[in-house]
Amino acid sequence: MGGDHGPSVTVPAAVAFAGAHPDVVMILVGQEDILRQTLQRAGATESARLVVRHASETVAMDEPPANALRYKKDSSMRVAIDMVKAAEADCCVSAGNTGALMAIARFVLKMLPGVERPAIASFLPTRRGRTVMLDLGANVNCTPQHLLQFAMMGSALLGAIDGIERPTVGLLNIGEEDIKGNDVVKEAADLLRASTLNFHGNVEGDDIYKGTTDVVVCDGFVGNVALKTSEGLAQMLGVYLREEFRRSLFTKMTALIALPIINRFKHRVDHRRYNGASLLGLKGIVVKSHGSADDFAFRFAIERAYDEARNNLLELIRQRLDPDNDALEVAAL
């Protein structure tokens, strides 16, 4: 029921995804009357592969997570995560309140052994392909051990999604000559160097979009700022470009001619294709869609969860974080 647009976005996306993946059963969790109406409007009907599961409550986008956790035991979010816990669902996708989703998921599913903190991970487009960045906002204060665990989880995620056996890992840092990062980052670098991960070393902000490494690790404060700053810059550049092409009759005609080029460009940098942030470290697969996602974007979030479930992400993380396992061997499984 979540997100800025609710079922009008999530239901059509689920219907389309089920249509494209005959092996999938979609369980739509929320207020059943609304879900059935929306299904109908999407030209679909309830079936064995499009199941409606009633949940009487909803978590508001601005609701305090503690509130949602304590009082909304029959929210769509809670019911969906309970189903993952009970193995009635392989994964959960939500466009709702991030803090509430994280709090409920952590409370219900619990953490994987060896993971102290969950992390939010997302793919970002780069000049060389794409990069996984984490944490994007779950933890504001991280220890070096947390950053090491994030690196392991990010590596496992790339193993599961892109099949990369030994993803390179970069530790986000700053480049001033006299001050190579704070103490946490320095210690994290030592831990990463001593680990079996494919540690590239420190990277700077511009390395994210250069695609210098497959994984970029940072604390949630820095990661969230970097991500939001990117969103703001991309929006500003988009507005500027549009304004220039709308300035006069001549520029509008040029825009028409340039349309195929602009569309190709827009397709390449379309953030909707990167929608879907993984809540990593939990004993269950939970993917958070951007709240403002449309149905095109929401499908990518479903696809992320589907790929994680299909490729056994939890087992990959478990093995990487098991001290008796050699990460090298695990990655090659």
Add this chain to the structure above:
Amino acid sequence: MGGDHGPSVTVPAAVAFAGAHPDVVMILVGQEDILRQTLQRAGATESARLVVRHASETVAMDEPPANALRYKKDSSMRVAIDMVKAAEADCCVSAGNTGALMAIARFVLKMLPGVERPAIASFLPTRRGRTVMLDLGANVNCTPQHLLQFAMMGSALLGAIDGIERPTVGLLNIGEEDIKGNDVVKEAADLLRASTLNFHGNVEGDDIYKGTTDVVVCDGFVGNVALKTSEGLAQMLGVYLREEFRRSLFTKMTALIALPIINRFKHRVDHRRYNGASLLGLKGIVVKSHGSADDFAFRFAIERAYDEARNNLLELIRQRLDPDNDALEVAAL
């Protein structure tokens, strides 16, 4: 002598700036033979307004700042800052090694009373104009008091450069519902609220380019990552756009037609016009140009230093940070 291109960039920029500002005396500090040759190549000669001051040493771009500070007593950087200290120059502009510049400036000039840490501040383009952001990398570990001082210095900078009397101040934070930033940021918000500054409240990464506030304050780690991430994203989008316009004969012809539009767009987002980061909090005006600046960009760094000197930035900062002064009155001076 500094920067990636040395005097071949800085000297022509200085000559052009002197030409446009009859009230200015430019002192070119560095190896005199090279400077004289470069002056000649730029079609200028030494004069009362284009003075050459010999310095026998240079600080390498990758030299450890401690090394530069201790052993390079006759570097161009050191001589220039010594001249500011001796009031033989009103300000210093360098495209050299940032860490060394900061270390030497701090050692020679010392801090203004009430400022515990210097900060690096820069203007960034926004949808509504421009914003001053600091710190961009001088300090990785900041206390709430440091952030408050940065806010005061940033406000003073806008007063000096743009004549804004009561600039709005935003504190960079993250938006996750359950974790509104770390303890330092929370305490800094309390200090800012209690100050006489025009405190807007917390802002998120995307607010930087939205232009939500005139000043954005953060610690140097976060600020540096945000800035470098922006550089990386802008470069990637530029590469993508170029690639799409060069894809075929048709797209190349379209590019020719669209050239005036693209040029206007490029002009609006031209980072060279924002070149020049102010080293704030010192008893002297020091501006750092991007190392890779061309002479067009370097002129903007000179202009920044010129405006700061002309509009008495140091006095504005001093007054704002003097506990006996009311910041409101100071801003209105």
